[in-house]
Structures are given as structure tokens and as C-alpha cells.
Amino acid sequence: MPQNELTDKFCQSAKATSGRKVDYFDTLVKGLVLRVSAGGTKSWYLVYGPPAKRQWLKLGSYPEIPLGGDRGARQRARDARAKVGDGGDPVADKKSLAVSQTVADLVENYVKRHASTKRSGDEIARRLRKNVSGRDADGKKLEDCSAGCIGEVKLSELHRRDITKAIDAVRDRGAHVEANRLFEDVRAMIRWARGRGDLDQNLVEGMRKPTETVERDRVLSVDEIRTMWGALADADMRESTRRVIRLCLVTAQRVGEVCGITVDELDLDAALWTIPPSRSKNKREHAVPLSPMAVKIIRDQLADVKALAERKGRAMPAFVLPGPGARAPVTGAAIAKAIKRDEVMKRGTATILGVEPWTSHDLRRSAATHMEELGISPFIIAHVLNHVSATKASITSRVYARYDYMREKREALELWADRLAGIVKGGAGVAPFGSMDAA
Structure with a gap:
């Protein structure tokens, strides 16, 4: 029964030196034990009661539960010992809770x-x-x-x-x-x-994911974009859903980020949308320059939202794309359902809005691909997409390089919007950078 003044360094390196498991007793908090199994699993216990009726209360796993801190093992052990001192039985309480909890x-x-x-x-x-x-x-x-x-x-x-x-x-x-x-x-x-410590076992250990999925590489061609965009106007979906789809393609942003746009994230006079860290996938603020096409879509949506709020006699919601009741934004799942509902089968072939089935994320991938075809640098496209793996790959770019590439991002998105406008109208649109340089 080894006894040690447990430290973070000791807990990290502790091993089962003999037998199936070893219990290391803390000398600072009476009854606190770090149990280390032969397989390397580490768990916290509080041991209390007379030798004949020794009770082992599991407090949680290490390192999920650290040694110190307000919710660390030592504080949990002190709290449990206080209950024992008041005549309580934490082990019995835990068993009772487990029986009652579903x-x-x-x-x-x-x-x-x-x-x-x-x-x-x-x-x-x-x-x-x-x-x-x-x-x-x-x-x-x-x-x-x-x-x-x-x-x-x-x-x-x-x-x-x-x-x-x-x-x-x-x-x-x-x-x-x-x-x-x-x-x-x-x-x-x-x-x-x-x-x-709510469960004593990791019930999913060794379980494999149910399906091996293949990474999607669907990119809508120029003709497919033209067909889809044209069919969108008559699709059986809300106008706000149509605008989400258009914005995903125009801005190349994630559907969840588009759906959750709030009024205070926008500066339409400066044609800028700033996604806060709390809504960004990589937890970094992301500034998205808005092309004139994107600004028009958002202004049209805001006008409809304002008109509806006035008719209902309620305040203007904080969300640009509110869901039913305007208490929360529309969700990416709702957009996915709306797209899927438009899927039709004809002679054994499925189509959505007249083209091979696609998802909202395919629109983002399509925008990025067509920007690259226009001659835009993949590095700039990565900044447009907010892909940290490409833009912050080195210590220099992560810590020292603070240039935001705003000018390049704006040029890229405006060039793409001009190209998209040409695709939708059926014209040639904008020539790639290489073509213009050659001229």
C-alpha cells in the first residue's frame, strides 16, 4: 500500500509495478487513492470507513479529473469526506443515483x-x-x-x-x-x-464506427450550377432556405455558419461579415468580405425579416435567417432536409433541382474549386475557407505573421461572384487570371 504526496508529475508517470493494479495513497488528503491498472488506466477513489466495512468510492478517471483545482480529485475527496463526517454514505448515495438515473x-x-x-x-x-x-x-x-x-x-x-x-x-x-x-x-x-464517475466502465471501448464512409469529392460543374440556380426559384422550400443555399455558394462558407448569421456580425456598408470565434469551426474569428451579390441576398433577406416582424408586431430578431417563430436561427439540418426533400427519382436516377444529388457542403467545395480554376492561389482560397491547417501550418504563420489577407480574399470572392453571375446568365463570365495575363 504505497503512500506518496501525489503530484501531477507523479500521476502522469505512475505505473502498475506488480500484479493487476497498484493503489497509491495520497498523504495530503486522507483516503484519496490513485489506482493504476496493469493496462495503464488510472482512476481516483476515496477509501473510508472501518477496516471491516471499508468502502471504495470512485471519484472519476485521471487525467479527465485532475489532481488539484476546484473540481479536482483532492477537492472531491474532501467534499465526500465531509459527507461521511455528517453521517452520510457516498457509496450508497451513488448506487441509489445510478439505480434512479436513466x-x-x-x-x-x-x-x-x-x-x-x-x-x-x-x-x-x-x-x-x-x-x-x-x-x-x-x-x-x-x-x-x-x-x-x-x-x-x-x-x-x-x-x-x-x-x-x-x-x-x-x-x-x-x-x-x-x-x-x-x-x-x-x-x-x-x-x-x-x-x-457517473459510469464505472467505458462501454464503448473497442467498438468501431458502424459504417466506413468515403470522403465526398462532389463538385458541381458550370452547367450543373446554372441548372440548379435556375431551378432554385421554383423549388418547394422557404425563400430563406433558397438564400442560404445561394450564400453557401457565393461566400464559400459552411452552412452552419451561414445559417447562424446575426445582424451584429454584419457591416453591409463595408461589405463585411465577421464570424466570431464562438461560431467558427476552428474557434478563430473569421472575416468574410461580401461581394455585391452576397450583400444583395442578405439585404433582401433582412427586408423580408423586418416586414414579417412588423406584421407580427414583434421586435426585429437578432438572426438574419431565423427559423420558425424567430427565436433561433434556421439550422444546417433543416437546410439538408429541404434539399433532400427536392430529390426526385426518374427512370432509376436521382436528381436534386435537376442535377445529380448534392449537399450544402458540396457548394462550398464547388466554390473553392471554381475559384482555383480562375487562377486564385490555393493559399488565398484557404484563407477564404478559414482552413487553419493550410494558413497557420507553421509557428511563423501561427504566432508572428498577422497579415489578414483581406484585400486578396475580397478580390477572390468578388471575382468568383462575377464568374457565378456569368454562369447563371449563361454567358462566359470572368476569364481566369492566366487568360487575362496572357492578353
Whole structure:
């Protein structure tokens, strides 16, 4: 029973030197133990009670739960010991909670305490509620929940086969990408719960994602863009949805970032849209110069939003592209559904708006590809796309180089918008840089 004044350095290097596991007792907080398994797994425990009735309370996993800090292992051990001193029994309390808690409770706890801090938090919450818990945020049963929902299963009885059931139900309806994303969400949730001590086992360890997906490389050709853009006006979807689709192609930005545009992110007089770090995928502020085409789309949308607000007698919403009720922006999932609803089958061939099926992200890829065909540098296109892997690849570019390439980004997006206008009208549009240089 080794005893040490535990430190971060010691915890990082601690190993099981003999047998299946070794327990290292802290000398600063009585009863705090770092248990190290032969496989290298490290867990925190609090040991309390007389030798004949020794109790082991799992506090969480290391390094998910650090040694120090307000929510670290030492503070958790002190809090638990205080309950014991008041006559409580933390182990019995934990068992009682595990018996009462369901998977639906875990989902809501995870969404509230962890997923909500992520940029994609709304999508994670939607997937977990629809496909795992089957309950909304108020605990009411969802009408469109998956057949594999396991929300009623008690955490104390949760098994790997339950997780498999939930994911298989999504895969079996042909939603392979959704199944893979759900698996990632569930894996993150289970690991989070184990790290906190809500679950004693990592139930997803060794499980593989349900479907091997091939990276998409769909790029709409000039003719396809012309056909799609022309058919968009008569598509069975809201006008705001049409504008999201157009903006994705014109600005080359992600559909979620387009959907969430707020009024205060825009300076239309300066033709600039600034995406804050909280909404950017890479958590970096991203300035998007707006071409005249993009500005017109946004101004038309704002005019419609203002007119509707006046008719309804309510304040102008903060969102440029509000969803139903104007309490939140339209979501990328709603745009994907609207696009998918337009898919038709004719003689065994599927089309969306008259061309081979496509997604909103394919529009971003198409814009980038056509900009490159215009002779725009891939480095500048990476700045337009806000791809940090390309623009901040070195320590020099990450730390020292602070030039924002605003002029080059504006030139690229305006050149692309001019080319797009030519495509839509059926003309030649704008010649590539190389052609102009040759002339």
C-alpha cells in the first residue's frame, strides 16, 4: 500500500509495478487513492470507513479529473469526506443515483454540462435526443424518435448491446453518415460520464464506427450550377432556405455558419461579415468580405425579416435567417432536409433541382474549386475557407505573421461572384487570371 504526496508529475508517470493494479495513497488528503491498472488506466477513489466495512468510492478517471483545482480529485475527496463526517454514505448515495438515473437523464446532463459549450452543441443534442433518449429537453417523448431509443434504460443496467441497438437503428434506415456521427457523440458522452464517475466502465471501448464512409469529392460543374440556380426559384422550400443555399455558394462558407448569421456580425456598408470565434469551426474569428451579390441576398433577406416582424408586431430578431417563430436561427439540418426533400427519382436516377444529388457542403467545395480554376492561389482560397491547417501550418504563420489577407480574399470572392453571375446568365463570365495575363 504505497503512500506518496501525489503530484501531477507523479500521476502522469505512475505505473502498475506488480500484479493487476497498484493503489497509491495520497498523504495530503486522507483516503484519496490513485489506482493504476496493469493496462495503464488510472482512476481516483476515496477509501473510508472501518477496516471491516471499508468502502471504495470512485471519484472519476485521471487525467479527465485532475489532481488539484476546484473540481479536482483532492477537492472531491474532501467534499465526500465531509459527507461521511455528517453521517452520510457516498457509496450508497451513488448506487441509489445510478439505480434512479436513466440514459435520458445522462443525455440531458451531458448536453447541459458539456455539449452545449461546443459549436455543434445543438446538432449533438438533436442527434442524442432523437436517436438515443427519445426525449426532448423537457422530458417529453419525441414524436419522430428513432426505433432504437434506449432512454428508459437505467444507467446501472446499461450494456454495450443497448448502445449497439441505438446506432444500428440509424444505420438500418440508410442514414450512414448520421450513424457515424451518433457513434462519435455516444462515445464522447460515455467517456465523459466515466471521467466524472457517473459510469464505472467505458462501454464503448473497442467498438468501431458502424459504417466506413468515403470522403465526398462532389463538385458541381458550370452547367450543373446554372441548372440548379435556375431551378432554385421554383423549388418547394422557404425563400430563406433558397438564400442560404445561394450564400453557401457565393461566400464559400459552411452552412452552419451561414445559417447562424446575426445582424451584429454584419457591416453591409463595408461589405463585411465577421464570424466570431464562438461560431467558427476552428474557434478563430473569421472575416468574410461580401461581394455585391452576397450583400444583395442578405439585404433582401433582412427586408423580408423586418416586414414579417412588423406584421407580427414583434421586435426585429437578432438572426438574419431565423427559423420558425424567430427565436433561433434556421439550422444546417433543416437546410439538408429541404434539399433532400427536392430529390426526385426518374427512370432509376436521382436528381436534386435537376442535377445529380448534392449537399450544402458540396457548394462550398464547388466554390473553392471554381475559384482555383480562375487562377486564385490555393493559399488565398484557404484563407477564404478559414482552413487553419493550410494558413497557420507553421509557428511563423501561427504566432508572428498577422497579415489578414483581406484585400486578396475580397478580390477572390468578388471575382468568383462575377464568374457565378456569368454562369447563371449563361454567358462566359470572368476569364481566369492566366487568360487575362496572357492578353
